[in-house]
Amino acid sequence: MEYLLHILILIGIYILLSVSLNLIVGYAGLLSIAHAAFYGVGAYVAALLALKLNSPFLANIVCAILLTGMLGVLVGVPSLRIKDDYFAIATFAFQIITFSIMNNWVSLTNGPMGLPGIPTPVILGWQVNSHTDFLILIFLLCFIIVSFSLILGHSPFGRILKSIREDEIFTQALGKNIAFCKVAIFVIGAGMASVAGVIYAYYISFIDPTSFTVMESIFIISIVIIGGAGNIWGSILGAAFLVILPEALRFLGMPSAIAANMRQIFYGVLLVLCMLYCPQGFLGEYSFEK
Amino acid sequence: MEPVLHVDKIYKNFDGTVALDNFSVKVQAASITGIIGPNGAGKTTLFNVITGFLPPDSGSIQYNGQLLVGLPPYKIARHGIIRTFQQLRLITRLPVLDNILLAFQNQAGERLRNIFTFSRLIKIQEQANRKKTQELLDSLGIRDKENALVEDLSYGQQKMVSLLCCLAAGAKVVLLDEPVAGVNPEIINIILDMIRKLPEQGVTVILIEHNMDAIMRVCDNLIFMDQGKKIAEGDPEMVRNNPAVIEAYLE
Numbered sequence: 001m002e003y004l005l006h007i008l009i010l011i012g013i014y015i016l017l018s019v020s021l022n023l024i025v026g027y028a029g030l031l032s033i034a035h036a037a038f039y040g041v042g043a044y045v046a047a048l049l050a051l052k053l054n055s056p057f058l059a060n061i062v063c064a065i066l067l068t069g070m071l072g073v074l075v076g077v078p079s080l081r082i083k084d085d086y087f088a089i090a091t092f093a094f095q096i097i098t099f100s101i102m103n104n105w106v107s108l109t110n111g112p113m114g115l116p117g118i119p120t121p122v123i124l125g126w127q128v129n130s131h132t133d134f135l136i137l138i139f140l141l142c143f144i145i146v147s148f149s150l151i152l153g154h155s156p157f158g159r160i161l162k163s164i165r166e167d168e169i170f171t172q173a174l175g176k177n178i179a180f181c182k183v184a185i186f187v188i189g190a191g192m193a194s195v196a197g198v199i200y201a202y203y204i205s206f207i208d209p210t211s212f213t214v215m216e217s218i219f220i221i222s223i224v225i226i227g228g229a230g231n232i233w234g235s236i237l238g239a240a241f242l243v244i245l246p247e248a249l250r251f252l253g254m255p256s257a258i259a260a261n262m263r264q265i266f267y268g269v270l271l272v273l274c275m276l277y278c279p280q281g282f283l284g285e286y287s288f289e290k
Numbered sequence: 291m292e293p294v295l296h297v298d299k300i301y302k303n304f305d306g307t308v309a310l311d312n313f314s315v316k317v318q319a320a321s322i323t324g325i326i327g328p329n330g331a332g333k334t335t336l337f338n339v340i341t342g343f344l345p346p347d348s349g350s351i352q353y354n355g356q357l358l359v360g361l362p363p364y365k366i367a368r369h370g371i372i373r374t375f376q377q378l379r380l381i382t383r384l385p386v387l388d389n390i391l392l393a394f395q396n397q398a399g400e401r402l403r404n405i406f407t408f409s410r411l412i413k414i415q416e417q418a419n420r421k422k423t424q425e426l427l428d429s430l431g432i433r434d435k436e437n438a439l440v441e442d443l444s445y446g447q448q449k450m451v452s453l454l455c456c457l458a459a460g461a462k463v464v465l466l467d468e469p470v471a472g473v474n475p476e477i478i479n480i481i482l483d484m485i486r487k488l489p490e491q492g493v494t495v496i497l498i499e500h501n502m503d504a505i506m507r508v509c510d511n512l513i514f515m516d517q518g519k520k521i522a523e524g525d526p527e528m529v530r531n532n533p534a535v536i537e538a539y540l541e
Contacts, residue, residue, distance in 0.1 A: 148406075155412065156391070156399030163381050163392050170379035173341065174393045174459055175367030176400070184402060 005131035007247060009203060012138030013196050014239035018223040019149050019232055020192030025221065026229035026284070027153060028185050029165025031084070033217045034075065034091035035193050037098035040212025041068050042194025043201040044102060047115045050202070057121035057128075057202065064194040072190030076183045095214050102209035114208025121202045134203050141199060145192055149232050152188075161185055162230065226274050228284025237282050245270065292355075294319040294494050295340070295371075295463055300349035302335055302518070309335040310346070311518035317463075317511075320489040323496045324509035324526065328538050332518040333498045334376055337465050341373050342366040353463070368395065370462030374452045374469065376498075382441035386432075386451055389440055390423045391416070393458035419458075426454045430480055446477035453481060457493075464488065466497040470504050482508050502530065502539075514538070 021035045045064040049055045055063075079090035102109050109115065120129040121137075128137050152158055163171045164178050171178050201207050219242070227238020249263040274281075293316035302310040309332045317323055325333050338344040340351055342363040351358040358366055372393075380389050397419070398404045399412035427433045430450045440448060449469060456464045469485065470478045478501075486508050488495050499505050505512060505526060512526040514535045522532045529535060 151409075152405060155405045156397045156416065157402060157405060159388060159392055160400060162384065162388075166381040166383060167379055169343070170375070170381065171392070172343075172363040173367055173373055173375070173379070174455065175364050175372075175395055176392075177364050 002131055005135055007243065009131065009134050009138050011240050011243045012135070012142050013200055013203075014220070014223060014243055015142050015236050016138075016145055016196035016199070017193055017220045018227065018235035018239045019146055020189045020196075021220050022224045022227075022229065022232060022235045023149055023152065023161070023185055023192075024189040025224050026231065026235075027158060027161040027165065028182060030080070030182060030186065031088040031221075032091045032186065032189070033088055033214065033221070034095045034098070035189070035220045036212045036214065036216035037095045038068050038072065038190040038193040039197040039200070039216070039220075040098060040102060040207075040209070041071060042197025043207050043212070044109060044115070044197075045194070046198040047118050047201040047207050048108070050118050050121075051115060054119075057123050061195060061198045064198045065191045068194035068197075069187050069191040072187035073183065076186040076190075080179065080182045080186060092214065095217055099209055099213055102212065109209070112208060112210075114206055115201075116206045118201050118205045118207070120205070128202070134199075138199060138203075141195060145195065146232060146236070149192075153232055157181070165230075222271065224281075225284075226271065226281050228281030231281070231283040234281055234283030241282075291318060293317055294354060295496075296350075296352040297336075297340065298350045298352070300336070300339060300351070301347045302332075302339055302344065303347060308518045310339065313349075313515070313518060313520055315513060315520065315523070317494060317496060319494055320492050321494060321510045322485065322489060322508050323494075323511045323513065324505040325496065325498045325513045325515060326500070326502070326505060326529075326535070327515040327521075330517075331515045333515060334467055335518075336515075337373055337467055337496075337498065340366075340465060341371060367459070370460060371465065372456040372459045372461035372463070373465035374449075374456060374467055376467040376471075378445075378448050378452055380440045380448060380452055380455070383439065385437050385439055386427070386443070387420070387423060387436050389451060390426065390454055390458045391419055393455040394419045394422075395460050423454075423458065426457055430454065430484060444477075446473040446481075449473055450477065450481060453484065461493060463494045463496065466495065466499075468498055468500065470499065470501055478504060506530070 017035060017039060021032065024030050024032050042064040045067050046060040049060045049063060075094050079087055082090060103111055120127065128134060160171065160176050160181050164181060168178055223238040223242050224235055226242065228234025246263060246267055249266050254262050295317040297313065297315045300310045300313045313336065327333055335344065339346045342358065342361050346359060353369055353371060398408055398415050404412065424433060424436065427436055432447055432450060435443060435447060440451060443451065453469060470481050473481065482504055485495055509526045512524065512529040513520055514522040514529055514532065516538060521534050522529045
């Protein structure tokens with residue numbers, strides 16, 4: 001039962017991450033490889049505040065969103081001046097730098113040893129400690145973030161994002177400030193990713209830099225693309241699919257000597273098949289290529 | 291009369307190739323100005339410079355006395371100077387409706403802080419824009435294409451939609467880059483009729499076109515340019531009979 005709840009909580013965390021990245025990648029067409037960095041910054045901010053200042057959960061989550069948002073502005077303003085592949089590389093660089101800082105600034109982050117003993121959150125007197133409590137908390141956060149994203153995506157602002165993805169020049173010619181819109185959605189996405197980081201830190205009660213590597217960014221991108229870029233529900237489905245898939249492969253009953261390797265191979269093959277036969281993802285209207 | 295758009299002594303060169311050479315023009319309000327000239331004469335470059343997509347090397351452009359040079363394209367568009375593109379630019383994977391809705395200016399729902407606070411206002415505005423879009427589509431007889439994807443439209447219909455985008459954007463000056471090139475005669479008539487009516491609504495039109503017949507039907511003023519220079523300007527009939535024009539178009 002605990003195992004099942006754990007899987008559901010993980011799915012919730014990845015819903016937060018993939019829905020927020022979908023706004024950046026799927027709607028605005030900005031291929032960011034830095035999502036795990038923002039996720040990690042959120043986690044570290046919350047963990048450090050909780051450990052060093054013993055500050056309450058709600059204050060920490062607000063701090064994490066604000067700090068990550070500011071970081072988003074700092075990264076977004078220069079890197080969004082460049083386009084497409086170059087933007088991807090700029091965000092990749094930011095991802096690497098962030099990981100290095102987490103890994104090497106030992107006096108602050110405790111480096112590779114990580115930060116253990118993050119206390120369980122208390123929200124307005126509600127002590128969140130069991131798996132069920134965390135699941136409820138995650139569900140609430142997902143509900144807020146998903147509703148927010150749906151409203152944003154269907155608004156006239158969302159329409160500008162989609163048109164930026166499709167044709168920046170046309171969008172500018174119609175009087176839209178695309179530079180502002182791109183930075184705005186990048187910052188909003190970063191802020192949302194930090195929420196996932198905060199909840200992850202509290203839930204696992206231990207964080208270290210290996211949870212926030214570039215591989216994690218790629219994994220979140222995979223969820224967005226397999227679920228369907230530009231479709232919020234697709235990201236939810238994609239998160240469930242990609243979290244459950246490797247778990248489900250555990251129950252194939254393969255001999256233990258080869259099980260681990262076979263699981264990896266199955267996982268890879270399934271992802272390739274998905275992209276071959278369903279390039280627009282489960283619920284996406286368009287394939288990701290331009 | 292004060293010109294609505296005053297292009298003054300514009301120079302633009304690309305790595306030594308002169309695209310605009312001391313080009314000046316005064317465009318009168320609510321007039322239709324045609325620009326003709328051989329390929330590479332600098333016609334599209336002129337549009338790109340006016341709309342801010344390319345900076346001129348020197349010279350100035352004034353719109354109702356306001357300097358446009360140096361403004362980013364979106365700010366120029368917000369002044370009401372809206373263009374179409376020779377290689378049609380529309381969002382082909384989205385329906386016609388969304389393309390035209392995108393064009394409306396000052397939408398409350400485009401501002402982030404409004405989205406979660408003024409949802410009712412946004413909904414009302416969105417419905418009003420939707421209605422205007424339907425009227426615009428009606429005016430060209432393509433109301434039934436409202437929900438069709440742009441990529442499923444004929445080339446002529448796509449040209450109609452890009453013209454409607456300019457109108458939805460509330461353009462005061464429209465720059466049309468080959469509005470009827472490659473379009474069948476029936477649709478040419480519809481598009482030209484629409485353009486002809488724009489000055490009555492106070493809209494100033496500048497259009498680039500190779501179709502001489504179309505030019506003669508709508509233009510009040512005609513400019514012939516070659517190698518970035520203005521060779522002739524004036525009454526369309528007169529410009530057409532200019533020896534330089536005859537020579538260029540016979541070659």
